[in-house]
Amino acid sequence: MPPVADLIDIRQLRRSCASCGLQELCLPAGISGDDLARLDAAVRDKRVLERGRALYRAGDAFHSLFVVRSGALKTFVTDENATQQVIGFHLPGEIVGIDALASGRHASQAEALERTSICELPFAQLEHVTSEIPALQRQLLRVISREVVQEHEHLVTMGQQQAQVRLAIFLKSLADRYNTLHRDGNHLVLPMSRHDIASYLGLVVETVSRWFTRFEDAGILEVRRKAVTILRPDLLAQMCRPAESDSGSKKARHPAAN
Amino acid sequence: MPPVADLIDIRQLRRSCASCGLQELCLPAGISGDDLARLDAAVRDKRVLERGRALYRAGDAFHSLFVVRSGALKTFVTDENATQQVIGFHLPGEIVGIDALASGRHASQAEALERTSICELPFAQLEHVTSEIPALQRQLLRVISREVVQEHEHLVTMGQQQAQVRLAIFLKSLADRYNTLHRDGNHLVLPMSRHDIASYLGLVVETVSRWFTRFEDAGILEVRRKAVTILRPDLLAQMCRPAESDSGSKKARHPAAN
């Protein structure tokens, strides 16, 4: 039997952007040839973070942006009571560290949720390369914009949705992102704890747990700890919109303005 | 008597970045001489929007980024029920439109809360100029980063705070931003409606109204409709942190993780 696993490992270990499976999503999108080689030169050694290790912490001096290569990160801020608020979860192809550009210091902490490999983009060198390659500059802004859009969606979720809708949206968004990574979005293995999910959604862990159970009772999900199977994607999608709009629905929390 | 008002008007009407009072906050920060002139050439006619007019709408094709010059904007998204969720309020020196870079179409709507003047930065030309001026490129990213940081703070607010804390944080943040604009942050004239504030904070308008009243009763604010005076900035700052941490406080909604 051919060592399939080994082949995959070899691919994972490759260093060049040219051979990266994330090309379409990440900075190299639309770049090729010479330019790609120049970008490659700017990307520093790929790092591997074990679960629970921090990539950077709040207050750290800013030197680099980072792109997730495999695995997953969470970013969060910690207040004076050591309470942490999860800002986002970051899957392969997504960029982190942008918030440090304004002040020169990281405002949040990024931590590996599982074994995670990272591309480091030292900012000074990245700047140099982008100034020479307009297409790359555009792509950098595009990747950043993608993050901003995701945060907007998150804000909307936190702003006006019931707990069950928040959880449904979270799962759907995760499934969608797995799909764009060519993984099976209906068989999720959640790298984050229930506590992280709760924090991310502005809920408490008990509420998250309860709604997992109810979704399972409703036949929408099969939940076995971290392993979540979406049995009825159609129903899950339905849950993502607030209460059936029977005229005069009771659950619409923000009736149309004006 | 010298026509002081006229002098101010003349200043407002000037078009060049070199003479703009926002230089320190906006893109020109750290740019000068020739480079500034090149940036100036890329900035299109300053527009004026009357209250209630849209700068762009969701779905519009992306052509430009915009910087608020005077006045104020809100950005929001509208869901299928015509419910609007306010994403942010934007004061002079702040940039909007970044979320459109990813897809080429605006994902949100930007609307003037009062008479507002705008600098339009046609993206194609902006790209051209930034690629020639590294310092400008860095500054663009810095301004974008500032927006991302603000959204993070907003997320944290929405995520784990009581209604009164959210309102306090909102007012404090507004006061701080007015201060950096060299205005008096203790005498606010809110350009947005109570409804907008509620939406922004993930609350309903009644809750916002009630807390304004209670802050007034507590002697923290003087509220007369849109005109809000901060009488006790110290107390307001205190309200910005959740519940006194008496050991075992009842109000801590997310006890320290781990």
Added chain:
DNA sequence: CCGGGTTTTTGACGGCGGTCAATTGCGGCA
């Protein structure tokens, strides 16, 4: 100065979800 419509305020009430507490389940380690 007056009248209609909108924004804001105030009150009463009920439910969602946060709090507290106890149990269960799973993983790691000797």
Added chain:
DNA sequence: TGCCGCAATTGACCGCCGTCAAAAACCCGG
């Protein structure tokens, strides 16, 4: 294999804030 600790689940309770309704304040045009 059995113990320990943490994560996750489940249940009981209740308070904050959303809902509904009405009054008050304000705006503006005539």
